[in-house]
Amino acid sequence: MLPPLRSGAADDHAVGSGMMEIMTVRLIRIMLMATVLATVLVWGSDPGRAHAAEASPAGDALSVGDPAAPGQIELFVDPLCPFSGKMVREQGAEIGRRLEAGKLHIGLRFVDFLDKYSASGNYDSRATYAAYTVADHSRSSEVTWRFIEQIYAADQQPKEQGSTDLSNDQLADLAGRAGAPPSAQDMIRLGLPIPYDGHTVAANNLPLLRQFPEPGVPLVVIDGKAVDGNSDWLDQLPA
Structure with a gap:
């Protein structure tokens, strides 16, 4: 016996779930990049860190x-x-x-x-x-x-x-x-x-x-x- 065909609603749900997972991963990557950039800007703009031989x-x-x-x-x-x-x-x-x-x-x-x-x-x-x-x-x-x-x-x-x-x-x-x-x-x-x-x-x-x-x-x-x-x-x- 052939397996029952999936309904269109089920297909739409599967596609929607997959899209949500992709969007979530992309959002996490964007947030990570933003955090890194913020760290760079904070450390790069601190005028109070002075050393005798600054590198x-x-x-x-x-x-x-x-x-x-x-x-x-x-x-x-x-x-x-x-x-x-x-x-x-x-x-x-x-x-x-x-x-x-x-x-x-x-x-x-x-x-x-x-x-x-x-x-x-x-x-x-x-x-x-x-x-x-x-x-x-x-x-x-x-x-x-x-x-x-x-x-x-x-x-x-x-x-x-x-x-x-x-x-x-x-x-x-x-x-x-x-x-x-x-x-x-x-x-x-x-x-x-x-x-x-x-x-x-x-x-x-x-x-x-x-x-x-x-x-x-x-x-x-x-x-x-x-x-x-x-x-x-x-x-x-x-x-």
Whole structure:
């Protein structure tokens, strides 16, 4: 025996229920986006958060350290790059000391050469977004540089063409370990590129890097001249 045909009313009810579920999901997404945007606006407009060495997003670079410091560099790195990691692991402590002492200012520029070689396919972009979020919400050069050291730590930095990399939750945990506020951790966990898009930041930095004869990373720029980030470039600056 053939099953009884469904009535038109039942069909209409099923369609209506399905539409309601879709509208509910969309409404939840819209509300979530609105909450995230409100958080960004609140944190981005607080004039009371002042620090001796304030860190902040400055266009396609992160401003880390005192802008009036006697030592001024631009630093190009890739979050997945093993050579960028080597530099931060070997020189990070001294860089941090000079930042804290007001001796060094870094215009930190991320690129994403190796994004496609990460397990997730977008690790570079997500790590860049996380660094920007930490700087924006903490406004602390100390916290921001600690986070940079965390993502390049030997037991944390993912391998190029590895089977895994850091999830948003893991990046958020590292941000918390560095001292970033809960708001930054929440934003990193959500992973929405608001108001920073790591891929766009990297794309804008790439032409700047390619103007140098050997556009590899890590690259330090001192007075417009490029030097290998794994060289003794710190000796060229006031200690």
